[in-house]
Amino acid sequence: MPFKLTDELLEQVQTLISESKDAELRTLMKEFHYADIAEIANELDEEEATYIIKLLDSEKTSDAITELDEDVREAILNNLSPKEIADELEELDTDDAADIVGELPKELVKEVISEIEDRDHAKDIVDLLRYDEDTAGGLMAKELVKVNENWTVTRCVKEMRTQAEEVTRVHSIYVIDDEEKLKGRLSLKDLLTVSTETHIREVYIPKVDYVNVNEKPEEVAKIMQKYDLEAIPVVDEIGRLVGRITIDDIVDVIRDEAERDYQLAAGISQDVEADDTIWELTRARLPWLILGLFGGAAAAVIMGGFEEMFKKYTVLFLFTPLIAAMAGNVGVQSSAIIVQGLANDDIKGSIGNRLIKEMLLALLNGIILSALLLLFTWIWKGDFMTAMAISISLIAVIVVAGFIGTFIPLFLDKRGIDPAIATGPFITTSNDIFGILIYFWIAKLILGL
Incomplete structure (x- = not known):
């Protein structure tokens, strides 16, 4: 229980x-x-x-x-x-x-x-x-079982018994040379089925996955996940076996990375917990809230530039929240998929091809949503041209939002910046500003104002 x-x-x-x-x-x-x-x-x-x-x-x-x-x-x-x-x-x-x-x-x-x-x-x-x-190197443990390629099976078994006393779980047996350099791994089945006088160099498996001491934990996690490893050996700059990383440590890495990404996506700029002090929580949240404040102010300034249009077409003002919401939602959806793909190392090919695919997807979604909006607005207000202006604007806003939501995380990843930043207020705020600007600009062109 x-x-x-x-x-x-x-x-x-x-x-x-x-x-x-x-x-x-x-x-x-x-x-x-x-x-x-x-x-x-x-x-x-x-x-x-x-x-x-x-x-x-x-x-x-x-x-x-x-x-x-x-x-x-x-x-x-x-x-x-x-x-x-x-x-x-x-x-x-x-x-x-x-x-x-x-x-x-x-x-x-x-x-x-x-x-x-x-x-x-x-x-x-x-x-x-x-x-x-x-x-x-900071993640590994020194406890492991290693045998020399020049040992006989008899000596190997004796040494393994001694080493295993200090190791909680024996995931693998690693083979080294006289200079402590990693050569491969040893199969227990092979060890038990050969003569006791056989040398280890005759039976070990030379293929072994390993990582360097300077490798990032996130990259170690990707390798262990890809090859379903319970443990992976760690070598230093000249190939000497210096430790191993086990799956329990990698689970902690994955959890910590997920927590950081979730907080970044939510607009929290540093690692905090619910029971931290009010001052620590404020410092973590305030930067993105300030960004949102300036973004909202910028949107208000943009809307002020179309004040005359509001007087003649008040209905445009009624749909402003919808346009801003759709731009933010599409941008977050696009960036979330890209960030997830980057985290899982699933993003292949050129950035250009990825952008084209996401923009075509955004265009298809935009056309469907705009057709529904056109029908609704036309029936509600009885003005086809205004309904058409709002609907075409929505298509453009969705395509641009899809582009921004795809490009920004890819760009940040290329620059070595955590792309999870792009899934939160950063994308929402930028798409709100561009969305409102595009909305009123296109509506103005179509309505001849």
């Missing part, structure tokens, strides 16, 4: 903490997954959450710490001694341990590292800290 955090359970935990009933609290927490413990700790105050982390074994709490909300984790770590933090790090894979160390104050890092008893583990953590967090 899935875990569900209830008010009753939370109250029970708080009561056991307040009454210092450690044995009962350990028994209660024993059956919970570390992610469930993190969910509970996120709802407790700082002292209560720290109490649980100090009470339970590091074997379980170490993973729970990685699942905590960032602000909760920071508060708990501030309440732990360097030795207590080191004990938690000892139980974690190097990638997770490096992430936690990276969040610590600089003056505390050296002291915590010195408290880690496993010096190889400490060395690996320090090695990972030198990589930018926005690279494959």
Whole structure:
């Protein structure tokens, strides 16, 4: 049965903490997954959450710490001694341990590292800290199983047993040469079906997908998704095997990227959460709201230039919201499809061909929608020429909106800018301005004003 955090359970935990009933609290927490413990700790105050982390074994709490909300984790770590933090790090894979160390104050890092008893583990953590967090090197773990191409099967099996003790899950066995350069991968089936004196170089598979330490996490995610990989090896600049990235880390990358894109599309310029301060939320939202304000002001100025036309054809004013809405909707639809295609690496061919396709699609949609609008306006107002002017304007507005919604994200992607920016207020505001300008300009030409 899935875990569900209830008010009753939370109250029970708080009561056991307040009454210092450690044995009962350990028994209660024993059956919970570390992610469930993190969910509970996120709802407790700082002292209560720290109490649980100090009470339970590091074997379980170490993973729970990685699942905590960032602000909760920071508060708990501030309440732990360097030795207590080191004990938690000892139980974690190097990638997770490096992430936690990276969040610590600089003056505390050296002291915590010195408290880690496993010096190889400490060395690996320090090695990972030198990589930018926005690279494959910053994402990888050092734990893996590797064998030398010159070993016999007998020695290979012996070495694999030793290495596997330090690895939570063995996804692949990688083959290296004497210089630690990645040569390929080893099939367990092949290993078990050959003579014990056979050398690994005679049976390993030379074809292996890998990434460089400087590769962007998003590119790593695309490769692993394309080839259905559970793990991928990471090599340095000269081809030496230095780590591996597993699917659980890539899921986090995909989730974080989706959250960033969603916020950008909604007009939020930085990563924020619902429980952030009012000032942080304001800073994230205000830039795009200001853009919308100026866009609306620009549209008002454009409409002011056609004031005389309003006096004679008031009906044009009535359809202004419709024109602006259609321009915004079409632009967002076009940009959303392009951004999705770019994210999934599905956009192939030249920009010109893509623009032509989207404009033809917009033209077809525009003709259908305009025919419906023409019929409605003609019946409602009984003025065919005015209905025709509004309908033709709508076609032009939809085509231009489709062009802008397609071109902008492609252009931003070519410039190395996140194209998700284009799916939000940026596209809506620009299409509102162009849409209203085109609407009144075409209507003026057709009506002879």
